[in-house]
Amino acid sequence: MEFNNFDSATDDKSNLNGDCSPPPTKQAFDMNHTKNIDDISTPSELKFDEDFDFEDPEISEKRKEIERCIQNPDSVNLEKWQQFAKSKGGLISDDYRKVVWPLLVGVTQEEMTEPPSLDDLSTHGEYNQVVLDVNRSLKRFPPGIPYEQRVALQDQLTVLILRVIIKHPDLKYYQGYHDVAITLLLVCGDRASFPLLCRLSCGPRAPLQPFMQTTMAPTQHLLNYMLPVIRRADPDVADCLEKAQVGTMFALPWYLTWFGHSLNRYSDVVRLYDYFLCAPPLFPVYVTAAIVLHRGGEVLRCDCDMAMLHCLLSRLPDDLPFEDILVTAEKLYLENDPEVLEPEVAALERREAEVRRLDEERMKRRQAAARNRRNPPARRWPSLLKALSSRRALLATATVLLGVYVYYRPELLFIRHHEDTLGEL
């Protein structure tokens, strides 16, 4: 969603240039964009304060309970922290997140070590790519942050990422990893975010580990769980997605960054992280499915076309009800265990491979056709033979042949006629 800020500037343009969403939904998007501009002009911290006056009593109660637990952490078990993180409102404030996030993934105080300097790490092979992405992550920093502070944070971000991939050389940096890293950095600071990011990246059940392999094939495979989940809940929406062959690309940045890259509201991002930090690794894919299902009406109204659907789905509205979506996603997870879905995913992947194969064949035919265009007669014969094979064409051919026959043997018709006239005379 890198250009949302500017979309409102195009609102009053009468043409549809640059806009590919269908007209009815366009208005909804624009309204969101206007809201988005307000959001980014006010620091996210302030937003919490604004909400505070009208806070849900349930949340106020939860706030007090979290505070009590933070004051007395030894008496609280992991389940309790997880319950806070998952239930309505999540961990509510970054002050609590800073303490609870490391606890959720089991990071200890001893692991939080002083980071090395950026100069020590600049020789790494991925250094340039990381710096390139970090320098372009301005949108992820709190608005109005002083320049020096932002630059310092960006350096910390580069160090954080490089530290992880240096410690685990088998893990490959991907574009989007910086979006996860910055969320952790902004909440937990540079000392705690390193072991936290390590936990998320390395290990058999580490959620980011599949993204950091040599190729994106493991990620692609995991994203393929989305469509079977959608199909089980709403076959019409699944049919529409599959017919349009929209694929899973629209959800790729969501999954790779845990929505950090794609959501404009910081509060939504950290709320999702609360949940993801204590959920199964595949859970974000179920959230993806829940979002698509939530927007099912829009999907069905949209033209069943890859470009249109990709465009509609990849842009997330700002007013998504994430508390409801998380509840739906959890229900979907409980009802459709990844293991149960495996055969459906395999079937989907077979169908996709078949489409790819047909595509390749069509491409080859197209190339052959281009070659044959230079040599047209050779190409006409097979098509003529093909045309002859239809029944209607056969009838026409028979008529023509009869005509030819009559032309050469006119006596059959005309001589008799001649004789008749002679007789009359």
Place this chain on the structure above:
Amino acid sequence: MSETTSHQIPGLTQKKVFKIIVLGDSGVGKTCLTYRFCEGQFLDKSEATIGVDFRERTILIRNEEIKLQLWDTAGQERFRKSMVQHYYRNVHAVVIVYDVTKPETFHSIVSWMQEVESHGLTNSPRVLVGNKCDCGTPESRLATTYAQRAADKYGMPLFETSALLDSECDNVESIFMTLAHKLYSKQPLRVVSVEGDQSYGVVTLPRHKSRAAPPPRDSCLCS
């Protein structure tokens, strides 16, 4: 509107769609370039593209409305292999972008060309774009003559431009308009998109006025 719309099949809205894929190394300015063309301004808080982004603009060629679909791809190599593949489907034209201040992004053109060829797009219109010509000093920028030689080798026009400068706006415009005109004159590649029926991707020859576009198979009037 255009004469082709009068040949429309009732109940179906047709608009010609040209699909253009934008390729190039990470950070060369693919997103800013497509944004400049589609939105008419510079995107100053640009982020890394993850996967594939999509932008669209409707243009007029000889009074006919044409939809230009720009598929803006991620530059990082890992996204190319398994993920971006899908988006090469039915691509009509290719834009390869490099950063004039970073010679290594220019040298990658070889591998981008291989990629283009592997998807059977050798005969499709292509252009080479040297972006960020507002950056650096004339000495630090890649020499135009050098870039022109490579462009000639691959038989594609070279554009040097800047997505940042408003003064270069016309140049960005001409990149995509050149491609659109090429595609327009290259009739066999004109694909009609029929909204509501995905499987219908028929090649039409609208200049032959006597021959209207054949109707889709499932609603054929002659059988």
